[in-house]
Structure formats: structure tokens, C-alpha cells
Amino acid sequence: MKSLELVNIRKDYGGAVAVAGMSMQIARGELVSLLGPSGCGKTTTLRMVAGFVAPSAGSVLIDGRDVTRLAPYERDTALVFQSYALFPHMTVAQNVGFGLEMRKVGRAEREAQSLEALRRVRLEHLADRYPRQLSGGQQQRVALARGLVLNPAVFLLDEPLSNLDAKLRGEVRSEIRALQQSLELTTLMVTHDQEEALTMSDRLVLMEGGRVRQAGTAQDLYERPADAFVAEFVGRSNVIEGRAEGGGFRTACGTLLPAAAAGAAGGSFYAIRPEKIVLAREDAGEGVGGALREILYLGAQTEYTVMLGQTPVTVIAATPGPDDALAGLRTGDPVRLSWPGASARLLGA
Amino acid sequence: MAKLVLPAGLLVLLLLGGPMLLMLRYSFNVFDPLFLMKQAFTFENYARAVADPYYQKILTTTILVALACTALTTLLAYGPAYWLARMESRWKSKLTILTMFPLLVGGVVRSAGYLALLSTDGLVNAALRGAGIIAEPLQLLYTPGAVIFATVGIVLPYMILTLASVIESIPRQVEEAAANLGARPGRSFFRVLMPLSLPGVLAGATLVFILCMNAYATPLLLGGPQFQMMAPAVYEQFARASNWPFGAALAFLLLIVTVILTSLGSSVIARRYRAG
Numbered sequence: 001m002k003s004l005e006l007v008n009i010r011k012d013y014g015g016a017v018a019v020a021g022m023s024m025q026i027a028r029g030e031l032v033s034l035l036g037p038s039g040c041g042k043t044t045t046l047r048m049v050a051g052f053v054a055p056s057a058g059s060v061l062i063d064g065r066d067v068t069r070l071a072p073y074e075r076d077t078a079l080v081f082q083s084y085a086l087f088p089h090m091t092v093a094q095n096v097g098f099g100l101e102m103r104k105v106g107r108a109e110r111e112a113q114s115l116e117a118l119r120r121v122r123l124e125h126l127a128d129r130y131p132r133q134l135s136g137g138q139q140q141r142v143a144l145a146r147g148l149v150l151n152p153a154v155f156l157l158d159e160p161l162s163n164l165d166a167k168l169r170g171e172v173r174s175e176i177r178a179l180q181q182s183l184e185l186t187t188l189m190v191t192h193d194q195e196e197a198l199t200m201s202d203r204l205v206l207m208e209g210g211r212v213r214q215a216g217t218a219q220d221l222y223e224r225p226a227d228a229f230v231a232e233f234v235g236r237s238n239v240i241e242g243r244a245e246g247g248g249f250r251t252a253c254g255t256l257l258p259a260a261a262a263g264a265a266g267g268s269f270y271a272i273r274p275e276k277i278v279l280a281r282e283d284a285g286e287g288v289g290g291a292l293r294e295i296l297y298l299g300a301q302t303e304y305t306v307m308l309g310q311t312p313v314t315v316i317a318a319t320p321g322p323d324d325a326l327a328g329l330r331t332g333d334p335v336r337l338s339w340p341g342a343s344a345r346l347l348g349a
Numbered sequence: 350m351a352k353l354v355l356p357a358g359l360l361v362l363l364l365l366g367g368p369m370l371l372m373l374r375y376s377f378n379v380f381d382p383l384f385l386m387k388q389a390f391t392f393e394n395y396a397r398a399v400a401d402p403y404y405q406k407i408l409t410t411t412i413l414v415a416l417a418c419t420a421l422t423t424l425l426a427y428g429p430a431y432w433l434a435r436m437e438s439r440w441k442s443k444l445t446i447l448t449m450f451p452l453l454v455g456g457v458v459r460s461a462g463y464l465a466l467l468s469t470d471g472l473v474n475a476a477l478r479g480a481g482i483i484a485e486p487l488q489l490l491y492t493p494g495a496v497i498f499a500t501v502g503i504v505l506p507y508m509i510l511t512l513a514s515v516i517e518s519i520p521r522q523v524e525e526a527a528a529n530l531g532a533r534p535g536r537s538f539f540r541v542l543m544p545l546s547l548p549g550v551l552a553g554a555t556l557v558f559i560l561c562m563n564a565y566a567t568p569l570l571l572g573g574p575q576f577q578m579m580a581p582a583v584y585e586q587f588a589r590a591s592n593w594p595f596g597a598a599l600a601f602l603l604l605i606v607t608v609i610l611t612s613l614g615s616s617v618i619a620r621r622y623r624a625g
């Protein structure tokens with residue numbers, strides 16, 4: 001049985017369409033990320049699930065029950081707000097116990113459960129503090145505990161990491177994932193950070209302009225993007241315009257690339273990931289010739305920009321060691337690029 | 350900078366404190382039928398103001414009316430204030446200005462408006478008779494109810510604006526979080542919105558209580574000759590009886606009682622909610 005199901009939900013604001021008919025299903029215990037550029041309707045979708053926004057059409061089902069017309073307080077969802085939205089006049093323990101209090105759980109039981117939830121996010125020692133006495137990361141974990149303690153049918157996260165610094169983000173990311181898996185929480189997470197979505201989710205739903213562009217596992221979206229938009233949004237990709245021709249692909253500026261082994265026949269976009277390309281010196285003899293325009297040293301890796309005619313192509317490779325053939329490369333040097341046709345895909349727009 | 354601030358500060362101090370100090374001094378003088386006022390230092394005026402049953406009754410009435418008005422105003426203002434604070438449309442700023450509008454017209458004029466509304470041939474009676482609900486006009490005017498009704502109407506904008514600004518500072522997400530965690534609107538109000546807006550309620554109630562304690566035109570115009578409140582009584586001492594020392598003592602009695610009641614009220618309410 002599906003735990004959360006959206007059936008063709010839609011939201012119009014006046015004439016503007018925020019969500020243009022979305023359908024998706026989340027199985028029990030699964031974490032699905034809603035990913036997409038700013039303004040594509042992620043938050044609106046999440047708020048329709050929580051009940052804060054009434055859909056213009058379509059329905060929301062939780063555990064098979066239609067909840068479309070139910071008020072937020074009648075739905076078994078727990079939403080972790082981007083701003084945390086802790087109650088400033090209550091202690092951490094009271095914040096976490098609030099949902100239980102509303103469910104008329106007795107005081108002793110409530111305190112025991114709140115403490116257990118706080119232990120899960122390793123904050124039991126701060127139970128008597130007020131939210132203003134906590135750091136951002138700690139507030140974030142209180143907000144998580146406040147939702148977790150209710151063991152909700154659907155757990156909702158709105159950009160849960162966006163207010164944290166880079167280091168903390170990594171930590172909290174794996175923490176949320178571990179909690180979600182150990183409690184088998186059905187979770188819908190909104191993010192516009194594709195790395196977050198790739199690392200945390202069982203499945204991703206990529207939205208654009210209020211619609212689903214592609215849904216699937218991280219591998220599906222990364223290895224088998226449905227179109228040029230997906231290829232560019234998820235991970236990095238060289239998307240080159242042109243057309244298939246004989247045994248290859250002719251770019252708009254005339255260079256012939258190895259034939260793509262997969263994708264939409266007749267597609268006018270050719271996608272190849274930067275890390276799938278092998279960079280070699282001119283004298284290697286194999287591959288497409290080009291000129292090196294830029295070298296960006298990233299530590300373990302180096303990013304090269306190579307011009308194939310007028311088309312820039314990004315290549316990412318391990319930074320060469322001192323004895324490596326590529327060690328002495330400079331901008332302007334002639335180079336050769338090669339990749340197996342199986343790594344490239346033909347895509348529609 | 351200091352050179353500029355100092356004279357301005359002194360002027361402000363003089364404007365604010367001068368009359369008060371002068372009145373305070375007068376309140377210790379004695380009334381003289383011939384010379385009106387003689388220099389002295391006596392607590393006689395205060396003793397009389399406190400001991401005289403006539404003024405005891407006036408003070409009690411004033412306090413009761415002010416309390417009733419404050420409670421009613423708070424109850425009536427909360428809904429509209431919330432609505433105004435959470436409003437998103439372009440009407441918001443227009444409605445805020447509209448709420449302020451009655452303040453542009455003085456209390457006397459608005460009291461006269463209530464007079465026209467409540468008199469035996471006023472709007473309310475005319476409407477009730479027109480609808481066939483009553484045969485004879487009701488005596489609405491010159492009752493404590495009329496004074497409370499009109500005073501509430503006059504102080505309502507202050508309360509609405511004070512509350513709205515405080516409610517606006519409470520993030521909407523906090524209320525949404527309460528609903529998301531299962532709080533029905535009533536629970537959410539008492540557990541989240543009310544405690545968080547308490548500073549606004551206290552500020553508004555204090556302001557309104559002070560205004561009501563000092564109400565002048567409304568009791569005078571709508572209360573009738575039998576209904577007495579402190580501000581008109583003070584005025585009478587100055588203007589009719591020409592007894593400045595006693596008038597000043599009455600005024601300070603009113604001030605002291607107001608200060609004691611407002612500080613008592615805020616601390617009791619604040620403590621009660623902090624505990625809950």
C-alpha cells in the first residue's frame with residue numbers, strides 16, 4: 001500500500017499556475033526528494049500535503065485515505081519548517097511534547113517520549129533550554145525531534161538544511177537519513193540542492209514549472225536523464241546542440257562526436273558527463289581534437305575547459321601527479337578528448 | 350551634539366514635568382475662600398479625597414468603568430487586530446489607516462456622535478422602532494452602559510493597532526507548526542498565539558486603561574448628572590469650585606491609583622502566563 005499519494009494535484013493563484021497537475025506515490029518508509037529550480041512549485045506541493053494550501057484540483061491520499069479536504073490538524077503529517085518555527089515561549093522539552101499534548105497523552109508518558117525523541121537527536125541535555133538559547137543546528141534538531149516524536153504517517157521536510165553552514169549540513173544530512181531509515185518514516189523532502197537530493201533519497205522527483213520532469217532513483221536521473229533539462233539540473237553535464245549524422249553526432253559548429261549509444265533517437269541534444277571524458281595530449285592520436293582554454297585546480301580533481309570549435313566542453317579528471325603525461329599542460333595547448341559512445345546520450349529538449 | 354541636546358532636553362523636561370510639579374506643589378496648599386490658595390504643606394487635601402464617601406464612590410465608579418472598558422476593548426479588538434495583522438492583500442495599509450481615522454477626530458466630537466446614536470430620538474431607537482421591535486423609545490443615554498459603550502468605541506483603535514503590530518511580529522509559521530502538530534484553532538490560540546501576543550495585550554490594555562481612567566467628555570456627555578467619574582470631578586474643582594489645591598490632590602490620587610493598578614495588573618497577568 002502506498003503511504004502518500006498525490007493524484008493530479010494542481011494549484012492556481014489567480015491566473016498563475018504554481019503546480020500544474022502533479023501525481024506521485026511514496027511507499028511506506030521511503031524518502032523522496034522534490035527537486036527543482038526556484039519557483040517550480042516544491043513548497044506549494046509540500047504545503048498541499050500538510051493542508052496549508054487547498055489544491056485547486058486533484059487529491060491527496062495518506063495511507064489510502066483521501067485527506068484533501070481535511071484541516072492541517074486533522075492530518076497525520078509532521079512538517080519541519082525551513083525556519084524551524086519552534087515555540088519561543090516553551091522549553092525544548094515542551095516544544096517536543098506539544099504534539100503529544102494535543103493528542104491528550106498524559107504528562108508522564110509525554111515527558112518520557114519527548115526525552116526519548118531528544119535522545120535520538122542527541123539533545124537530551126538541553127531539554128530545559130529555550131529555543132533562543134540554542135545554536136541553529138540544535139534548533140534544527142529540536143524541530144526534527146518535535147516531528148519524530150509523533151511517528152507521523154508522513155514526515156515533511158522543507159529545505160531542512162538550508163539554514164546550516166556547509167560542515168553542519170553534511171552532518172545533519174546523514175543524521176536525518178539515519179533517523180528516517182531507523183524509524184521507517186515515509187518522508188517527502190523539498191530541496192533545491194541536487195547534491196542533497198542525490199545523497200539522501202531513495203527516489204527523486206525533479207520538477208520544473210509546476211510539473212514533474214522526471215522521477216526515479218538517483219542513478220536513473222543521473223545516468224539516464226529523460227531530457228536536456230534533467231541532464232543539466234542533476235549533476236553536471238555537457239549538453240551540446242546539433243544532430244545525429246552517420247556514425248556520429250555533428251555539433252552546431254561542425255565537429256563530429258562519437259555516436260551516442262542511448263537516448264532519444266533523433267534528439268537534437270548530446271549529453272556527456274565531464275568525468276566520463278578522457279583528456280589526452282595532442283600526440284595521443286585518438287579522439288576529438290580541441291584547444292585547452294582553462295584549467296581549474298580543485299585539489300583532488302582538476303577541471304578543464306576544452307574548446308571543440310566554438311563549443312566549450314568541461315572535463316573533470318583526477319589531478320595529474322608529477323610524472324603524469326598531463327602534468328605540464330598549459331592553457332592554449334592542443335589536446336584530444338575521447339569517450340565511449342555508451343557514456344553519451346541523445347536527448348530531446 | 351551635546352550642546353544641542355541639552356537645551357532641547359531641558360525644554361522637554363520643562364514641558365513634561367513643569368505642570369506636573371506645579372500641580373504636585375499646589376496639592377499640598379490650602380484653599381482660602383478669599384485668596385483661593387495659600388502656601389502651606391499639608392496632606393489635608395489628600396486626606397479629604399480619600400476619606401470623603403462622595404469621592405470614594407466616584408473613584409470606585411471610575412475604576413470599575415475603566416476595568417470594564419479595558420476588558421471589553423481587549424475582547425473586541427483581538428479578532429480585528431489578528432485579521433489586520435495576517436492580511437496579505439493590498440487593502441492592508443488602507444485598512445490600517447482607516448483604523449487610525451477615528452483618532453483624527455477628537456474625543457468630544459465622537460462622544461457627541463454617540464449622543465446622536467443613543468438618544469431617545471437617536472439612530473438606534475429610530476431603527477428599533479422602525480423595525481417594530483419596540484413601541485416606546487428605550488432609555489439608552491445617561492446610563493453607565495452608554496458611557497462604557499462609547500468609551501470602548503473611542504479607545505478601540507488604540508487597542509487594535511497595538512495588538513496588530515505585536516501579532517504581526519509573530520511568525521505565521523509558528524501558528525502553522527501548532528496546527529501541523531495537531532492543535533485545533535482554540536488550543537493553538539491559548540497555547541501559542543495568546544502567550545506570544547501577551548506583551549501586546551499588556552501594552553494595549555495599559556494604554557486603554559489609562560485613557561479610560563482619565564475619560565472626560567464621554568462620562569460628561571453620555572453619563573448624565575447622576576453619573577460621576579474622576580476627570581470631570583477634577584475639572585469641577587478647578588473650574589467651578591476654584592479649589593485648586595483639592596483639585597490637584599484629586600488628580601494625583603487618580604494618577605497614583607492608575608499607576609498602582611496598571612503595574613499590578615501587568616505583573617499578575619505576566620506571571621500567570623509565564624507559569625502556564
Ligand SMILES: Nc1ncnc2c1ncn2[C@@H]1O[C@H](COP(=O)(O)OP(=O)(O)OP(=O)(O)O)[C@@H](O)[C@H]1O
Pocket residue numbers: 013016017018019036037038039040041042043044045192
Ligand atoms: N500565496 C501565493 N500567491 C501567489 N503566488 C504564489 C503564492 N505562493 C507561491 N506562489 C507562486 O507559485 C510558484 C511556486 O512557488 P513555490 O513556493 O512552490 O516554489 P518553490 O519551488 O518552493 O521555490 P523555492 O525553491 O524558491 O522555494 C511561484 O511562481 C510563486 O511565485
Ligand SMILES: [Mg+2]
Pocket residue numbers: 042043044
Ligand atoms: Mg520553497
